[in-house]
Amino acid sequence: MTANPSGTAHRVARHPAIAKLAKIGFASRGVIYVLMGVFALGIAFQSSSKKADKSGAIHTVAETPFGSVLLWVMAIGLTALVIWQVADAIVGTDTKDRVEAVARSVVYTLLVISILGLLLAGKDAASTDSQSKDVTAKLLELPAGQILVFAVALILAVVGVVWIVEGWTEKFMKDMHVTSPRAVRPVTNLGKAGYIARGVIAIVAGVFIGKAAIDYDPKEAVGIDGALRALTEAPAGRWLLAVVALGLILFAGYCVAEARWHRT
Numbered sequence: 001m002t003a004n005p006s007g008t009a010h011r012v013a014r015h016p017a018i019a020k021l022a023k024i025g026f027a028s029r030g031v032i033y034v035l036m037g038v039f040a041l042g043i044a045f046q047s048s049s050k051k052a053d054k055s056g057a058i059h060t061v062a063e064t065p066f067g068s069v070l071l072w073v074m075a076i077g078l079t080a081l082v083i084w085q086v087a088d089a090i091v092g093t094d095t096k097d098r099v100e101a102v103a104r105s106v107v108y109t110l111l112v113i114s115i116l117g118l119l120l121a122g123k124d125a126a127s128t129d130s131q132s133k134d135v136t137a138k139l140l141e142l143p144a145g146q147i148l149v150f151a152v153a154l155i156l157a158v159v160g161v162v163w164i165v166e167g168w169t170e171k172f173m174k175d176m177h178v179t180s181p182r183a184v185r186p187v188t189n190l191g192k193a194g195y196i197a198r199g200v201i202a203i204v205a206g207v208f209i210g211k212a213a214i215d216y217d218p219k220e221a222v223g224i225d226g227a228l229r230a231l232t233e234a235p236a237g238r239w240l241l242a243v244v245a246l247g248l249i250l251f252a253g254y255c256v257a258e259a260r261w262h263r264t
Helices: 005-013 016-044 054-062 067-091 095-121 128-140 145-169 171-175 181-215 224-231 237-261
Strands: none
Touching (some): 016 054, 016 067, 128 224, 171 181, 181 224
16 A cells, blocks of 8 residues: 555644644744844844844854753754644645745754754854855856846745735734633734734845845845844834834744644
């Protein structure tokens, strides 16, 4: 009898051990986002030079007492999330949901690689800005490189718009099963603020990557940290950045809620 890949993927993803470890992964994501939000507030009020992205958060965790232990726990939890998302991409029936699952699995995989690189090789986690510049430079070297980079920028901007719409319409709650009626509205508000904040960051990053494509200059590409810093150049930019930073901190609270109530 031929094995059914979809059935196997579903059983693996819904194994009790994976489900429990995935909850740690959601909480780990919350730790990363709260640190990103705090660092972004520091940038807004010129009180911090920390990178307000995932690499800055990972390094900060490493510097705490028992930092290595915490990073190992985060790596294990995020690995469980990778397995879960890959399985969802295999067994899903909705194309949009499957694409989102693949994208999330890639993001979580990169986080795990960064954490393990720091733990096992003492290798600094590359900032999202440097990663963006490196990837943009490599794409620009390819035939039709400018078109490829502009396509990436467009996709990123579209993702940002989708996140803002999902946040505003509260569609993200379809994946949640909040068992406490009194917690439904607070959890929804946390996710709403977080999705909109992440959407703004994605759109800003997409704009800069698009400009890098038009100008044929990979140095203009930015990641999360660069997108946040770019907000300070807008009218009332520091206050805008402070609002976005608060959204990231609130999203961390939503991640903690996911650890408890995300559908398994």
